[in-house]
Amino acid sequence: MRIGEAASRAGVSTKAVRYYESLGLVTAPRLANGYRDYDEAQVRRIGEIRGLVRLGIPAEQTRPFLDCLDSGQAAGDDCPASLDTYRAAIADLDLRVVELAERRETLAARLAEATARSAPRCLFTPTEEIP
Incomplete structure (x- = not known):
């Protein structure tokens, strides 16, 4: 099958398939007319990569699953x-969660400080709409 059909069946774009090919994760022989000829095994590989990428595992790190x-x-x-790749991805997520929580805490503290500083300066509080 041609690249468009393979991509469609795997749920990705043709650009993604070409990217996976550039990484050596997917291969397809060329027909006499130069078109790539994908089989079911390659569509399955593309689908496996797509699923892993959706989970946050970079395409470059999907080789163990394909092997x-x-x-x-x-x-x-x-x-x-x-399984080692899953463990590494989970460890990376755990680290990112901690980093995001720290960033949120810092932002909340700055907001509280800025709000406390600016509250006394706000002398005018409209109670009616101004035409």
């Missing part, structure tokens, strides 16, 4: 290396 599929496993995460 697991290539080894004949039913799922890309049936291998220890895939």
